[in-house]
Amino acid sequence: MIELSEAPGTLDVYLGAVRSALPVVGASGTSVPDTTFALKGLKVDPDNLAAYCKATGLRFGDSLPLTYPFTLVFPVVMKLMVSQGFPFPAIGSVHAENVIEQTRPISVSEPLDLTVHAENLREHRKGLLVDLVSEVRVGRELVWRQVSSFLKQQRTSLSDQPGPEPKPEEVPPPALRVARVDQATISRYAAVSGDRNPIHVSSLGAKAFGFPKTIAHGMWSAAAILSTVEGRIPDAVTYSVRFGKPILLPATLNMYADRTPEGWDLAIRHPKKGYPHLTATLR
Numbered sequence: 001m002i003e004l005s006e007a008p009g010t011l012d013v014y015l016g017a018v019r020s021a022l023p024v025v026g027a028s029g030t031s032v033p034d035t036t037f038a039l040k041g042l043k044v045d046p047d048n049l050a051a052y053c054k055a056t057g058l059r060f061g062d063s064l065p066l067t068y069p070f071t072l073v074f075p076v077v078m079k080l081m082v083s084q085g086f087p088f089p090a091i092g093s094v095h096a097e098n099v100i101e102q103t104r105p106i107s108v109s110e111p112l113d114l115t116v117h118a119e120n121l122r123e124h125r126k127g128l129l130v131d132l133v134s135e136v137r138v139g140r141e142l143v144w145r146q147v148s149s150f151l152k153q154q155r156t157s158l159s160d161q162p163g164p165e166p167k168p169e170e171v172p173p174p175a176l177r178v179a180r181v182d183q184a185t186i187s188r189y190a191a192v193s194g195d196r197n198p199i200h201v202s203s204l205g206a207k208a209f210g211f212p213k214t215i216a217h218g219m220w221s222a223a224a225i226l227s228t229v230e231g232r233i234p235d236a237v238t239y240s241v242r243f244g245k246p247i248l249l250p251a252t253l254n255m256y257a258d259r260t261p262e263g264w265d266l267a268i269r270h271p272k273k274g275y276p277h278l279t280a281t282l283r
Helices: 009-021 046-056 069-081 181-193 205-210 218-228
Strands: 001-006 036-042 095-101 111-125 126-138 141-153 177-182 237-243 253-257 263-270 277-281
Touching: 036 069, 046 237, 069 111, 069 126, 069 141, 069 181, 069 253, 095 218, 177 205, 177 237, 181 218, 218 237, 218 253, 218 277
Parallel strands: 001 036
Antiparallel strands: 036 111, 095 141, 095 237, 111 126, 126 141, 177 253, 237 277, 253 263, 263 277
8 A cells, every 4th residue: 555645736647647648658458556545634625625516516515525525536546547557548548437335424524534446457348447446434434435437448359249239319308407518617627626638628639539529527427417316315325327428518418317216317318319428326
């Protein structure tokens, strides 16, 4: 375990990410490093939290929104992804899925201990998947755990397997809420979250990675959809998210929240074609 004295600077991390993406030094491996990074005694910046809530549409209060600790662990996640031995470059990888488990609400005033490690490198039909596991503790109590699955698109032994049958486009049902997101909102989110990946903040950067326009962060959408059920999320909860087609900016979004016996089914869909940008469950 490597203990960090402070949160990694996002500028230094992204410089490392750019270096790791260069062909000469780019990472390419078949295993993940066994390193665990730890950061102890982290305190939440109320101003940053308030700006996060404004960018995502969530309420600012005494407890952290369910998705906010992602912004606390993100610099450490990136430091691990640009470290020696990580199997692929951080820049250009795709956030495919995310699972958050919270055991109880986290107070803004509580000092937090973070750890991050990588595991479960595996082949996927579209490339290589790896899990970044982040844990947040208050003292010895585990209060928040996240598994973020990142995909590096490349050929693997599974590449020739047929994918699921594409569903025909259909007119979506009436939305619970219609939202609008533009570059200004996503730039604010990038600033407060520390996630300044070029695909989110630079049209040239987005095009360099195959996107016609800048795209919204997956974790922005994962936070924004929670505003539809705010105040009705259990204290102890598992939030499972699968990211679909990227949100090209600017965009109008249909938001859905359906109550089930187990909790909530959530979705963000294209308002005309109906395909999902995000599907999620709260349990």
